[in-house]
Amino acid sequence: MADYLGSCLCGAVTFEMTGAFESFYLCHCQHCQKDTGSAHAANLFSTSASLSWLSGADAVVSFTLAGTQHHKSFCSLCGSALPNTQIAGLLVVPAGCLDTEITMLPTAHIFCSSKAEWDDALEAVPAFARLPG
Template sequence: MSDYVGSCLCGDVKFEIKGEFDSFYLCHCHHCQKDTGSAHAANLFSQSAELIWRAGADNITSFTLAGTRHNKCFCKTCGSALPSTAIEGLLVVPAGSLDTEISKVPNAHLFIASKASWDNELESLPTFNKLPK
């Protein structure tokens, strides 16, 4: 049995993770901001978990930024971020790609010197359960 399951937005790619995550980081570097189109990436890391592609492996592509270890695997159809094993011995799983709830909370924020200028005191903003009218 899998410890975690996940998929892309369109559902073409499905995967399982057998094992546990060592760490969970929110990365605010400029690469992750561009990569996600948001304030930060939320990635889980494991040096021992096993990644098993259950569907759509032929629909996965990846991009590695030249001169860096920054890599993104994603679905060719919908562009959703997917797990990566581009760094030898390390599984990197975008937290939002999991369909299984995780109890682990982030360990830390990384590269906060690069933090987006608008990413401050967001807890004070109004909240809505759905798109406001």
């Protein structure tokens, strides 16, 4: 039985993962900022879990930034980030692609020396349940 289920935004790619995550990092490096278009990436890591594509495996594309260990897998139809296995023995799962609830809290913020200038004191920014009118 799968421990986690996930999918891309358009639903073409679905997957299941069996096993546990050892860590959950919020990465603020400049590669992850470009990769996500946001302040940081939120990725879960496992050295023992197994990944099975349930549908859309042919739509999964992988990219490695030359000269780095920065890897990304994504849906070729909608661009959603998906799990990747480009580093031997390591499964990296973007937290946002999981459909199953994640009960583990992030382990740490990493590469904070590259943190975006605007990604500070966000608790003071107004919060809305939906897009404000």
